[in-house]
Amino acid sequence: MNFQTLQFEINDGIGTLWLNRPDAHNTVNRQMAKDLRAAGYQIARTHRLRALVLRGRGKVFSAGGDMRMFQENMESIETYMLDVIPDFHEFLMTLRSLAVPTVALLHGAAAGGGLSLALACDFVFAREDTKMAVAYRKLGVSADGGMTHLLTSLLGPRKAMDLMLRKDSFDAREALALGLITDVVSREEFEEQLSGKLADLASNAPAVVREVKALVYGAGHTSYGAQLQAETGSFSRCAATADFREGVSAFLDRRTPNFNSQ
Structure with a gap:
């Protein structure tokens, strides 16, 4: 390009x-x-x-x-x-x-x-x-x-x-x-x-990057309560990914996680 x-x-x-x-x-x-x-x-x-x-x-x-x-x-x-x-x-x-x-x-x-x-x-x-x-x-x-x-x-x-x-x-x-x-x-x-x-x-999980950026850049425009609700939805979406399963397994196995899902 x-x-x-x-x-x-x-x-x-x-x-x-x-x-x-x-x-x-x-x-x-x-x-x-x-x-x-x-x-x-x-x-x-x-x-x-x-x-x-x-x-x-x-x-x-x-x-x-x-x-x-x-x-x-x-x-x-x-x-x-x-x-x-x-x-x-x-x-x-x-x-x-x-x-x-x-x-x-x-x-x-x-x-x-x-x-x-x-x-x-x-x-x-x-x-x-x-x-x-x-x-x-x-x-x-x-x-x-x-x-x-x-x-x-x-x-x-x-x-x-x-x-x-x-x-x-x-x-x-x-x-x-x-x-x-x-x-x-x-x-x-x-x-x-x-x-x-x-x-x-x-090396970060793609879903985590997306969600963190949205949360951080939106934090200055929302109330504390609204941000808590946004974090709840974000955490839940990330938890449903294969990368979350990989992260938990890697933590318990004491190894570096390998995040690949989009």
Whole structure:
């Protein structure tokens, strides 16, 4: 599955979607937005996918929006944005709704829309030298890519406002301390450590991943009682799967479970 600005590959159930505009720091232009939307549609229909990884070719993960394209389309910038942003947002919606773990692997830089893309994933692992920036305020524009929702839900409105209107950039350690990312990995051990982390995520029972994602992302919009009811239904559905039987047997046999059912 190849596109003009992306590459997709799958190995042992782990799919990797590469942002592939390295000479432009993997910035999002009209073509990448369209490619992301098309890729999301195909990935959502890829059978036997156990995890999806987002990465960037070249020196950085993604520097956000393509400034040169903005400048070239400045005379009709509102029309341009209304053409580009909906495709980008459609991919983000698909990414969030995937029934498998989604993982962003950051290196170099993740700014603006690139940071939004990363934060939309379930897990974010950053190389220790990664720099991050919300970036929008210095362009004189408000955020897109779900940034206001993501920062507010992860950090609360006070800290979200601080990052969007005052703090210009932060490193991987600061992001980890804030709770924006999952973990920081050393530059030297990045590939080796991530291989194990991804294999561990992909080993989860598919039904459990689906149910946990639905419960966690829905928890902020329901009452405690409603969440208890949702957990009851979720637990019961998982208990009816072959993977639950395998999990119980593995626990009693003191061995690692092998989850396979979809």
